[in-house]
Amino acid sequence: MCHVGANTLTLRVDPTLTHRSRNFGPSLVPLLQVGWRGIVQTDAGFRAHLTTVQNHKDTCGPATWETMLSYAKKLRGNKTKIAFFSSTPQGGGVALMRHALVRFARLMGVDLTWYGKYSLLSRCRKDITQ
Numbered sequence: 347m348c349h350v351g352a353n354t355l356t357l358r359v360d361p362t363l364t365h366r367s368r369n370f371g372p373s374l375v376p377l378l379q380v381g382w383r384g385i386v387q388t389d390a391g392f393r394a395h396l397t398t399v400q401n402h403k404d405t406c407g408p409a410t411w412e413t414m415l416s417y418a419k420k421l422r423g424n425k426t427k428i429a430f431f432s433s434t435p436q437g438g439g440v441a442l443m444r445h446a447l448v449r450f451a452r453l454m455g456v457d458l459t460w461y462g463k464y465s466l467l468s469r470c471r472k473d474i475t476q
Contacts, residue, residue: 386435386460388445399453418454428458435462 381387403411421428428451435441444460451458 380435380462384461386432386444386448386462388448388460397449397453402450402453414454418456421456426457428456430458430460432460432462435460 406414420426430444432441432444435444448458448460
């Protein structure tokens with residue numbers, strides 16, 4: 347909303363837009379967040395949806411997709427929990443691939459959690475001192 351006064355221009359931004367814009371960086375990429383217990387939350391704390399199941403399905407053949415569905419179904423059926431521990435949630439190739447894997451696992455309903463180093467170290471120190 348803009349108001350034009352005598353020689354001044356005042357811009358009032360909707361508070362909702364301001365709040366939402368904090369979830370994205372300068373290049374409009376969702377910001378990485380490390381949440382409670384050091385859980386790495388990709389895609390602005392899982393609020394931004396960058397891909398769909400169909401996007402992934404379109405990148406492989408039918409046999410590969412059916413095999414992946416079979417594995418995902420077994421993981422969900424057995425209630426398997428997968429955890430990754432990394433020294434850093436950002437940076438090079440491993441972190442980039444992990445972002446994609448976390449995103450894909452969430453779409454497929456697989457229980458996968460990625461933990462970052464910094465919060466784990468601070469938690470260990472707290473446990474040691476108690």
